[in-house]
Amino acid sequence: MRAITLFLGVLLLAGCATVSRPVPLTQADVISMTKAGLTDEEIIRRIDGTRTVFRLGSDDVVRLRQEGVSDRVVNYMLDTYTRYAVAEQRRRDFDDYDWHYRFGFSYGAPWYRWWW
DSSP states (O other): OHHHHHHHHHHHHHHHOOOOOOOOOOHHHHHHHHHTTOOHHHHHHHHHHHTOOOOOOHHHHHHHHHTTOOHHHHHHHHHHHHHHHHHHHHHHHHHHHHHHHHTTOOTTOTHHHHOO
Protein backbone atom coordinates (compact mmCIF):
# COMPACT_ATOMS: atom_id res chain seq x y z
CA MET A 1 0.00 0.00 0.00
CA ARG A 2 2.84 2.39 0.81
CA ALA A 3 4.50 1.64 -2.49
CA ILE A 4 1.35 2.52 -4.39
CA THR A 5 0.89 5.72 -2.40
CA LEU A 6 4.51 6.68 -2.97
CA PHE A 7 4.24 5.89 -6.68
CA LEU A 8 1.09 7.99 -7.05
CA GLY A 9 2.71 10.84 -5.12
CA VAL A 10 5.76 10.81 -7.38
CA LEU A 11 3.54 10.58 -10.45
CA LEU A 12 1.51 13.56 -9.25
CA LEU A 13 4.62 15.65 -8.64
CA ALA A 14 6.11 14.69 -11.98
CA GLY A 15 2.90 15.70 -13.72
CA CYS A 16 2.95 19.10 -12.05
CA ALA A 17 6.47 19.87 -13.20
CA THR A 18 6.56 22.63 -15.77
CA VAL A 19 8.98 23.05 -18.60
CA SER A 20 10.38 26.53 -18.83
CA ARG A 21 10.01 28.35 -22.11
CA PRO A 22 13.21 28.91 -24.03
CA VAL A 23 14.57 32.44 -24.03
CA PRO A 24 13.65 34.24 -27.29
CA LEU A 25 16.47 35.19 -29.60
CA THR A 26 17.41 38.75 -30.39
CA GLN A 27 18.81 40.27 -33.54
CA ALA A 28 22.22 40.36 -31.87
CA ASP A 29 21.96 36.60 -31.25
CA VAL A 30 21.27 35.98 -34.93
CA ILE A 31 24.21 38.18 -35.94
CA SER A 32 26.53 36.38 -33.53
CA MET A 33 25.37 32.97 -34.81
CA THR A 34 26.07 34.13 -38.36
CA LYS A 35 29.54 35.35 -37.45
CA ALA A 36 30.19 32.07 -35.60
CA GLY A 37 29.66 30.23 -38.86
CA LEU A 38 26.35 28.47 -38.23
CA THR A 39 24.47 27.46 -41.36
CA ASP A 40 21.16 29.01 -42.36
CA GLU A 41 19.32 25.81 -41.47
CA GLU A 42 20.78 25.79 -37.95
CA ILE A 43 19.85 29.42 -37.35
CA ILE A 44 16.32 28.87 -38.64
CA ARG A 45 16.00 25.75 -36.48
CA ARG A 46 17.00 27.78 -33.41
CA ILE A 47 14.50 30.51 -34.26
CA ASP A 48 11.79 27.84 -34.54
CA GLY A 49 12.94 26.11 -31.36
CA THR A 50 12.64 29.26 -29.29
CA ARG A 51 9.42 30.36 -31.03
CA THR A 52 10.85 33.85 -31.45
CA VAL A 53 8.74 36.43 -33.28
CA PHE A 54 10.68 39.25 -34.92
CA ARG A 55 9.11 42.57 -35.90
CA LEU A 56 11.75 44.00 -38.18
CA GLY A 57 11.74 47.45 -39.67
CA SER A 58 13.66 48.56 -42.73
CA ASP A 59 16.58 49.78 -40.59
CA ASP A 60 16.78 46.37 -38.91
CA VAL A 61 16.85 44.58 -42.26
CA VAL A 62 19.62 46.85 -43.55
CA ARG A 63 21.65 46.33 -40.37
CA LEU A 64 21.25 42.56 -40.52
CA ARG A 65 22.34 42.50 -44.17
CA GLN A 66 25.37 44.70 -43.40
CA GLU A 67 26.36 42.29 -40.62
CA GLY A 68 26.37 39.40 -43.10
CA VAL A 69 23.09 37.64 -42.29
CA SER A 70 21.87 35.82 -45.41
CA ASP A 71 18.74 36.77 -47.32
CA ARG A 72 17.17 33.43 -46.44
CA VAL A 73 17.50 34.04 -42.69
CA VAL A 74 16.35 37.66 -42.95
CA ASN A 75 13.28 36.63 -44.96
CA TYR A 76 12.54 33.90 -42.43
CA MET A 77 12.82 36.44 -39.62
CA LEU A 78 10.40 38.73 -41.46
CA ASP A 79 7.95 35.85 -41.89
CA THR A 80 7.86 35.01 -38.18
CA TYR A 81 5.53 37.91 -37.40
CA THR A 82 3.22 37.04 -40.29
CA ARG A 83 2.99 33.42 -39.15
CA TYR A 84 2.32 34.58 -35.58
CA ALA A 85 -0.46 36.95 -36.70
CA VAL A 86 -2.13 34.24 -38.81
CA ALA A 87 -1.98 31.71 -35.95
CA GLU A 88 -3.40 34.27 -33.52
CA GLN A 89 -6.26 35.11 -35.89
CA ARG A 90 -7.05 31.41 -36.34
CA ARG A 91 -7.17 31.00 -32.57
CA ARG A 92 -9.52 33.97 -32.22
CA ASP A 93 -11.76 32.72 -35.03
CA PHE A 94 -12.00 29.30 -33.43
CA ASP A 95 -12.82 30.80 -30.03
CA ASP A 96 -15.53 32.96 -31.60
CA TYR A 97 -16.97 30.02 -33.55
CA ASP A 98 -16.81 27.74 -30.53
CA TRP A 99 -18.54 30.28 -28.28
CA HIS A 100 -21.39 30.98 -30.67
CA TYR A 101 -22.16 27.51 -31.94
CA ARG A 102 -21.49 25.41 -28.87
CA PHE A 103 -24.01 27.29 -26.78
CA GLY A 104 -26.61 27.66 -29.53
CA PHE A 105 -26.31 31.37 -30.26
CA SER A 106 -27.53 31.26 -33.83
CA TYR A 107 -28.87 34.11 -35.95
CA GLY A 108 -27.88 36.63 -33.34
CA ALA A 109 -30.56 35.72 -30.83
CA PRO A 110 -30.04 33.03 -28.21
CA TRP A 111 -33.73 32.60 -27.38
CA TYR A 112 -34.60 31.06 -30.78
CA ARG A 113 -33.27 27.72 -29.66
CA TRP A 114 -34.51 27.91 -26.07
CA TRP A 115 -38.24 28.29 -26.80
CA TRP A 116 -38.77 24.83 -28.26
